[in-house]
Amino acid sequence: MEDAFKKFLYAGVDLAAEVSTKFEEGVKDLIEAGKISDVEGKKMVDELFEKTEARKEEFEAKYNEIKEKVGVIKKTEEEVLADLKSKVADLESKIGKVSTKAAPKAKATA
Secondary structure (H helix, E strand, C coil): CHHHHHHHHHHHHHHHHHHHHHHHHHHHHHHHCCCCCHHHHHHHHHHHHHHHHHHHHHHHHHHHHHHHHHHHHHHHHHHHHHHHHHHHHHHHHHHHHHHHHHCCCCCCCC
């Protein structure tokens, strides 16, 4: 599950980088076409990066929250497994004691 989550995370990062690149190219085209000024273009790009940075921080916080929850779940699963192993060992021990008591004794022949 963790591996799939990492792949999803990296896909999101790649998508954000691609959108950012395309946006910058679009702004440059608008500047070259004279539809906006250099200052307006710079402002647009800066606003995009500010919003992206804010979203990045939100995403990192959410990622860390999920990572903690997965860690707790994983720990709980490990605790359950350890408990089950202990119970199996106890049962095997009890079965061993019962089977040695129930073993028939050899009769002595004259």
